[in-house]
Amino acid sequence: MKDIIIKNLNKNINLYVIPDKKFKTVYISYCFHRDLDEDYTYNALVPAILKRGSEGYENQKEIGIYLEEQYGALFDVGVQKRGERQVLRFTMDLVNEEFVGKDGLLAQAFYFLNRIITKPVLEGSMFKSDYVNQEKENLKNRILAMINDKMQYSMERCIQEMCRGEKYARYVLGNIDDLNSLDPEKLYEVYKDIIRSSPLDIFVVGDVDPEKVAILINNSLDLERSQIKLIPETIIKKIGVKQREVVERMDISQAKLNIGFRTNVAVNQNEYFPLVLYAGILGGGPHSKLFINVREKSSLAYYAFARLEKYKGLMLIGSGIDQMNYKQTLDIIMEQVEDIKRGRISDAEFTASVNAITTSLKAAKDDQGQLVDYYLGNAVTGAQYTLEDFISEIQKVKPEDVVEVSKKIKVDTVYLLSPEEGDAGR
Amino acid sequence: MKKVIENKLLNEKLIYNRLSSGLDVYILLKPGYSRQFAIYATRYGSNDSQFVPLGQREPITVPDGIAHFLEHKLFEEEKGNVFEEYSRLGAQPNAFTNFNMTAYHFTSTGNFYECLDVLLGFVGRPYFTDENVEKEKGIIAQEIRMYEDNPYWRVYFNLLRGLYHEFPVRKDIAGTVESIYKIDKETLYECYRTFYHPSNMALFIAGDVDPDRVFDQAEKMVVKRSGKNEARDIKRIFPKEAKGVNKDRIEERLAVARPIFALGFKDEDTVRDGDRLLDKIIANDIILDMLIGTSTDIYDKLYEEGLIDSSFGNYYTGERYYGYAIMTGQTQDPERVADSIFNEIVKRRSQPWEQEHFNRIKKKKIGEFIRLFNSLDSTCIQFVSMLFRDIQLLDYLERLESITYNEVKKEFNEIYRKENSCLSSIVPL
Incomplete structure (x- = not known):
């Protein structure tokens, strides 16, 4: 069986359908790709405004009633960072018609999404000003709320420090200064440009007929499209990287240690597969070197992990520790990194990592959101690997390939978010 | 067997x-x-x-x-x-x-x-x-x-x-x-x-x-x-819980951007399990959507005034010996949000929701329940946690179907009272 059917619709739109009878709902996601350029705050604000209302569903109450009527269909918008691009997403998840015996649910969903995306509530030739002002405040609050989650905050700050001067340092939700000086006319222009000239991928996952889905989208989607803009490739290489240490203080009880590395491997290179295994062996679960040495052997932390920022060629390590143990933890972590470079990977570690990664890739087939995430990744990088292809590439990797790729990985930034009081253990 | x-x-x-x-x-x-x-x-x-x-x-x-x-x-x-x-x-x-x-x-x-x-x-x-x-x-x-x-x-x-x-x-x-x-x-x-x-x-x-x-x-x-089953009764001892709340306000300062609030209503009906508890859970899930779901005027009003945002959410927890409803989110002003909710509750005592609203929320719950079965992990966890309350998860749709608006109103009047509530806030340093 073919896992995924890819069609090119009119107007330069790519449709990805994953027909699968086991799902009880149909998951739909419209994804517009944008360069993470200086308009990034505007890009982040547009979906939030569109979510407020459209012709026919003028406000949240009307949208709310509509969604309840459709048996609690879920509808949300979002913006994600995929390398040096933003992906603006409009997503619905609705119960398959056959369970509730109501025809037309799916067709209506496509018409609903079309209105949200193409028929916003306007005043003159701009977005309704109340919506703009309210969503501007909401977005500001969301940007500021980044500090509420210390794990996520420290990770984001580590990336910002590491990538200062690069596009990638931009926070996916935008920045406060841009919002304070927001130009509503420009905002509407950016919106027009988004729907006219951004690459658009549409994903549909569930028990559906791909032909029918293509027809429904062609009939419902009322987009004026022009020349599609190419999005510049994410820059992976950085010259003259020197290890840096950044310590930030906050009134908290647990210190967060984050270490940012340059992998110098792009996601579309063959070396990417050994890199995935490398991160797995180092910090990809309870079998990993970080879990065993930082947590189990030294009782220094509850969590210690490594993960790839694959689109930007970065790897991040994170751990929550007592600030007194900063130096000790850092030493243990760096020892693990060195160990892999010296080829110290046991058979058990290697097999466990291959198996763990294989399991998560296979398990992704049971989750509509994860399936879309995976294939959206392909759309971003131009890769053609199905999930099965990816699994077989992982199986081909040998321990020496992992050791080889480990030599390319360089520490860039050591970032510590530390409680106000006391010595950070140096 | x-x-x-x-x-x-x-x-x-x-x-x-x-x-x-x-x-x-x-x-x-x-x-x-x-x-x-x-x-x-x-x-x-x-x-x-x-x-x-x-x-x-x-x-x-x-x-x-x-x-x-x-x-x-x-x-x-x-x-x-x-x-x-x-x-x-x-x-x-x-x-x-x-x-x-x-x-x-x-x-x-x-x-x-x-x-x-x-x-x-x-x-x-x-x-x-x-x-x-x-x-x-x-x-x-x-x-x-x-x-x-x-x-x-x-x-x-x-x-x-x-x-x-x-x-x-x-x-x-x-x-x-x-x-x-x-x-x-x-x-x-x-x-x-x-x-x-x-x-x-x-x-x-x-x-x-x-x-x-x-x-x-x-x-x-x-x-x-x-070995084989020797039926054993485990004797657990729980302190007797007094009626009413311990405190009606709790505030803590932490490194946050702006206040986070959780407004809770204590359910004093404390000994229950099985279908009776399942009915209660369903009734409260419906109430919360009717009271302050995204299709309500009060949600719209609080949102437009900037008092709540998309972080707002609510849920009911119904366990064997205790239960509570929670409304939570980020806000500039926890007291004003709580006041608006209290006012809305008082208003709804004399002006209940339309029957149509009730029917619509029921429809929504049907869809939410069907969606649950997409995820093996969530279904299993949900199933076991219900089982431990003597509830069969697969009975859900049947019980949902049979629940009446009057039962829901009765539950609303019993639990959602200001004197039975506590407002917890986290405020910036």
């Missing part, structure tokens, strides 16, 4: 068997799924801190956080760590402890029966030593510190402290850094012997698996260690 429970509308098939050890085993057949999910759980959580240990007469009080500590320690074996075995098989293991249960689970996409052996094996084989108990204290202390810095967690636990005078749900599940240092291997064994008998546990599996093979395997593994 194998039993097949079929739900035609959902197109789901559940197979049940009680094994000779007294263990209840459920298998949800999921053809077409790549993964298998298994969860092995005991009716034992952080609330069970006072009980009569197996074979004794007098109740004891154990240190706070011990159920969670025990969960961590079961992964340790004489020959090493269970994670190693799971890793070899490629499974993803995990576990959690909440107020009422401790659960061990794994996700696999192959080697399922071997993984099941590992699960049934280690949960039945405690191995506590002075050294391995000591070693865990540093790890759990860091877990507790992590939660201390989490404002969403803090606002919730502060609220429970406000709602409850005595009931142990007011205590943190993991205990405190001080209380966990009092835990020793003897007490761990005592808790284990009392609560980890198969007759106090359940095994729930979802996936494309062979039920008879699972029953066989579980029969052998579990009888081998615990």
Whole structure:
């Protein structure tokens, strides 16, 4: 069986359908790709405004009633960072018609999404000003709320420090200064440009007929499209990287240690597969070197992990520790990194990592959101690997390939978010 | 006594068997799924801190956080760590402890029966030593510190402290850094012997698996260690909870951008389970959507005034001995949000919602319930946690269908009262 059917619709739109009878709902996601350029705050604000209302569903109450009527269909918008691009997403998840015996649910969903995306509530030739002002405040609050989650905050700050001067340092939700000086006319222009000239991928996952889905989208989607803009490739290489240490203080009880590395491997290179295994062996679960040495052997932390920022060629390590143990933890972590470079990977570690990664890739087939995430990744990088292809590439990797790729990985930034009081253990 | 429970509308098939050890085993057949999910759980959580240990007469009080500590320690074996075995098989293991249960689970996409052996094996084989108990204290202390810095967690636990005078749900599940240092291997064994008998546990599996093979395997593994069923009554002691709330306001300062609030309403109807409890859960889920869901005027008004944003959410928790409804989110002004909600409640006493609104929310709940079955993990966890309240999850749609607007209104009048509420806030430093 073919896992995924890819069609090119009119107007330069790519449709990805994953027909699968086991799902009880149909998951739909419209994804517009944008360069993470200086308009990034505007890009982040547009979906939030569109979510407020459209012709026919003028406000949240009307949208709310509509969604309840459709048996609690879920509808949300979002913006994600995929390398040096933003992906603006409009997503619905609705119960398959056959369970509730109501025809037309799916067709209506496509018409609903079309209105949200193409028929916003306007005043003159701009977005309704109340919506703009309210969503501007909401977005500001969301940007500021980044500090509420210390794990996520420290990770984001580590990336910002590491990538200062690069596009990638931009926070996916935008920045406060841009919002304070927001130009509503420009905002509407950016919106027009988004729907006219951004690459658009549409994903549909569930028990559906791909032909029918293509027809429904062609009939419902009322987009004026022009020349599609190419999005510049994410820059992976950085010259003259020197290890840096950044310590930030906050009134908290647990210190967060984050270490940012340059992998110098792009996601579309063959070396990417050994890199995935490398991160797995180092910090990809309870079998990993970080879990065993930082947590189990030294009782220094509850969590210690490594993960790839694959689109930007970065790897991040994170751990929550007592600030007194900063130096000790850092030493243990760096020892693990060195160990892999010296080829110290046991058979058990290697097999466990291959198996763990294989399991998560296979398990992704049971989750509509994860399936879309995976294939959206392909759309971003131009890769053609199905999930099965990816699994077989992982199986081909040998321990020496992992050791080889480990030599390319360089520490860039050591970032510590530390409680106000006391010595950070140096 | 194998039993097949079929739900035609959902197109789901559940197979049940009680094994000779007294263990209840459920298998949800999921053809077409790549993964298998298994969860092995005991009716034992952080609330069970006072009980009569197996074979004794007098109740004891154990240190706070011990159920969670025990969960961590079961992964340790004489020959090493269970994670190693799971890793070899490629499974993803995990576990959690909440107020009422401790659960061990794994996700696999192959080697399922071997993984099941590992699960049934280690949960039945405690191995506590002075050294391995000591070693865990540093790890759990860091877990507790992590939660201390989490404002969403803090606002919730502060609220429970406000709602409850005595009931142990007011205590943190993991205990405190001080209380966990009092835990020793003897007490761990005592808790284990009392609560980890198969007759106090359940095994729930979802996936494309062979039920008879699972029953066989579980029969052998579990009888081998615990023998046949000796029906045992575990005597748990809970303090008597006074009516009304402990405090109506709780505030804490933390490093946050702007205030986070949680407004809770205490449900004083405290002894319930089975269908009665399921009806109550359904009624409250409907109430919260009618009262302040995204299709209401008050939601729209609070949103337009900038008092709530998309972080706003609400839910009802209905357990055997306690229950509460919570509305939570970020705001500039917790007091104003609470006041608006109180006013809306008063208004709705005299001007109830339209019948049409009620019908629409019912429709929404049908869809939400069907959606649950997409995810093996969520279905299993939900199923077990309902089972421990004597609720059959597959009865949900039938009970939803039969619930009347009058029952819902009665529930609304009883629980949603200002004098029964507490407002917990986290405010910036």
